[in-house]
Amino acid sequence: MPFPLPAQALFDGWSGVWRVLVIAPAAYAALVLILRASGKRTLSKLNAFDLVITIAIGSTLASIITSKSLALVEGLVALGLLVAMQYAVTAASVRFQSFNRLIKAEPALLLRDGRMLPRAMRRARITEGEIEAAARAAGAARSDELEAVFLETDGSLSAVRRA
Structure with a gap:
């Protein structure tokens, strides 16, 4: 016998729907601007470090859109911080060969x-x-x-x- 779902699990009111309709495009647009500002390297082919950052960015974007307890500005700061960290790591890997060997595998x-x-x-x-x-x-x-x-x-x- 399947467990009956409470009505609230299916629909919790229009405020949540409106929040997603407003927050999702704003967060998406901000993410596109952040990624464009960070340069082409952020969107390059993935090594292990880039994959981790990409997953973290996607997870953060999903949290911004779906979490009622996370304000848009807080989420955008988190996105900006992730992209800034990725930028800093890639800049350091270009400048310091030893750091590059530490974070990237050899062919x-x-x-x-x-x-x-x-x-x-x-x-x-x-x-x-x-x-x-x-x-x-x-x-x-x-x-x-x-x-x-x-x-x-x-x-x-x-x-x-x-x-």
Whole structure:
């Protein structure tokens, strides 16, 4: 027997609906402006750090829209702070190589001179099929037509064809 839902769970009045209709576009517009002001790097391909920030930004935006206890200004300050922290970390990673190595993974070599490197593939959890797909994406029929395949820091595979 299903549990009956209280009427309040389905509809709690128009004030909440109106709040979402006003707050969501305002928060979205502010987020777009914050992201545009922070530069293209904020919206670049994702490495692990960028993924964490992206999830945190999405979670904060959702909280702004749905939480009655979080004021719009407080939420926008939180969004601005997240983007500012991401900007500071990426600026520091450009200026200081040691900091860059701390927050970003190095690309992993998975194939050299047409031969797959099984140990590296296991560590990276990459299959032969994924290497073959990278070969096809690079315009090679098979992986033995490649000089190298790398697992990049953003999780993509880059294939270098033999000269």
